[in-house]
Amino acid sequence: MLLSLCLQVLPFNNTDVFEKVIKQNKDDIATVIIEPVIGNAGVILxxxxxxxxxxxxxxxxxxVLIFDEVITGFRLALGGAQEYYKIIPDIVTLGKIMGGGFPIAAYGGKKEIFELISPLxxxxxxxxxxxxPVSVIASLTVLSILFENRNKIYRSLEKLQIKIRKGLHDIIEDLKISGQVNSIASMFQIFFTDHPVIDYLSAKSSDKSKFMKYQLELMKKGVFIPPSPFETCFISTAHTxxxxxxxIEIMESVIKSL
Structure with missing residues (x-):
């Protein structure tokens, strides 16, 4: 009960609702936390x-505005969504990619906020x-590689993402099926729905049963993606x-069989 009094969940991509709720409750709201690109409901831009x-x-x-960049940090760009969209929050949370496979998390923010946190x-x-120490060394190594090769790495990843997005779009059009493809940088996802996916509610319109069959058949053919449309597919520097x-060939054969 207490949590429901303290927390309000608002629809993504709806400025009117956001502004109305903020104006009505501005004296009671301490922070707004948001994924700048939603990666926990598929890919929603x-x-x-x-x-x-x-x-x-x-x-x-x-x-206080908090960007949850656990997924987008160092992935959309070296500076994450902040760099990509040129918007600076007050606090940012980071993780995942920065560990290079090792568990790690970090947070940062504006000087006037972090001067309040120990040890300062x-x-x-x-x-x-x-x-x-192991996670920190792994993270420093990953971030050094990204920094030194940032132009090449991010261009290459986006090029591959655009290729797979176009491939999926062509499959959807050629087969005349219900489908939407959302993608950015090295992230992409397909939703089996007629509706543009712009928030969680529209993501829920995706045919989850069809997606589960799609994921299972891909796995049988050696292509591993998350088992839910509410997760994200990632392209890696290891991919060629x-x-x-x-x-794309395997995805086409699988989608034809659904």
């Missing part, structure tokens, strides 16, 4: 001005495994153009 409007409204009302400030924060071409 922000509308053109959505993130800018969120930033503008939170700044006007003195509300009075707000205590700690973790049993903070600063684990030949891998993507083969993946």
């Amino acid at each position: 922000p509308k053109e001005r959505f993130l800018k409007d969120i930033r503008k409204i939170t700044e006007e009302e003195g509300i 400030g009075k707000i205590y924060q700690a973790s049993t495994f903070s600063g684990n 153009e030949e891998d993507i071409n083969k993946t």
Whole structure:
């Protein structure tokens, strides 16, 4: 009961609802936390001005804006969604890709906020495994590689993503099936629905049973993707153009069989 009084979940990509709720509750809202690109409901991209409007409204009302970049951090760009969309939040959370396969998480933010956190400030924060040396070295190595090769890596990943997105679009059109493909940088997902996927509710319109069959048949043919349309497919630096071409061929044969 207490949580429901403290937390409000708002629809993604709906500035009008967001502004209305903020204006009505501005004295009771401490923070707004948002995935700039939703990766936990498939891949859902922000509308053109959505993130800018969120930033503008939170700044006007003195509300802390937190970007959950656990998925998008170092993936959309070296500077994550902040760099990609040129919007700076007050706090950012990071993880996943930065560990290079090892468990790690991080958070950062504006100086005036982090001066309040220990060891500089009075707000205590700690973790049993903070600063684990193996994870830290792995993270430093990954981030160094990304930094030194950022132009080549991110261009290459996006090129492969565009190729697989076009391949899936062509399959959908040729077979005249219900389908939407959302993608950005090295992230992509297919939704078996007629409706554009712009938020969680539209993502739920995807045919989940069909997707489960699609995932299972892909796995039988050696293509491994998450078992739910509410997760994200990622392209890696290990993937080649030949891998993507083969993946598209397999996806086409599987979708034809559904």
